[in-house]
Amino acid sequence: MRAERFALARTRATIDAVDDGMLLLLAARRRLVRLAARLKPSAGLVASDPARESAVRQRGQRLARRLDVPAGTAAHLFDLMIADARAQQGLSDDADQGGQDRSPVMLDGMNPPNDLSRAAPMLRLLPPPRRIAPLLRVLPARWQHALLERAMARVLAAPIADGALDFMAGRRLGIEVSDLGLCWVLSLRDGRLVVVDDRPEASVRGSATDLLLLASRLEDADTLFFQRNLVLTGDTELGLTARNLLDRLPWESVPLGLRIALNRGARFARAAREAHRQR
């Protein structure tokens, strides 16, 4: 009886933590809605986007199915989130009725959408990485690992195939994302880079932005390590071999779509960091 009471109290405390996480995520969604609302006019779009809303709902339903969340419950949740996002933008509750949409603003040649320097005031609305960290911790580790393993398999397909990563067989290299409080230990097993649950022999440590700048080649490894934005710790030989491999990566072999996505992501992260620094 006492043990059950204790277990119930612990369970309820964890439910409270999950509730906090949901509100944090809702607050993050609202900030992003604000950003989307400010970007839409210069992207030539009106505020209300029923097609996007329906895609958002469909994605939600697919994930709900995989997670065993009843479809009706998920639908209610998305109704609430979308109604809130519409209200934030001064739109009526019902997408089909249009709401108080602004007239479309055509894309302005003077302001290309990828000129991020002009977006600084809006980028400041994004939470800085240290505020995103608690949200990431809500994501189960095995999801994080599966995502990372899939991304590495795509980016590093060519070097893995030609044996350039063989030095990683049975070795453990850590990647520490300092501002997100994340650390993954990678090893090569059966020709695949996997995340292992073990201590690293050597680690590369840096902020999310600097690691993304490295992965996207927007900044070269020499500069990042020289400025100590990236730091190698542990077994120097393993660390240096990994670092040299990054320099010699056959970037052309990375699928073009992924290269573009990485490049955009890195530029976005760098611009957001600048925007926060100027605050």
Ligand SMILES: C=C(O[C@@H]1C=C(C(=O)O)C=C[C@H]1O)C(=O)O
């Ligand atoms: C946030 C946006 O604005 C509205 C709200 C949406 C949402 O809550 O997901 C989707 C489309 C828009 O009608 C957006 O355009 O992305």
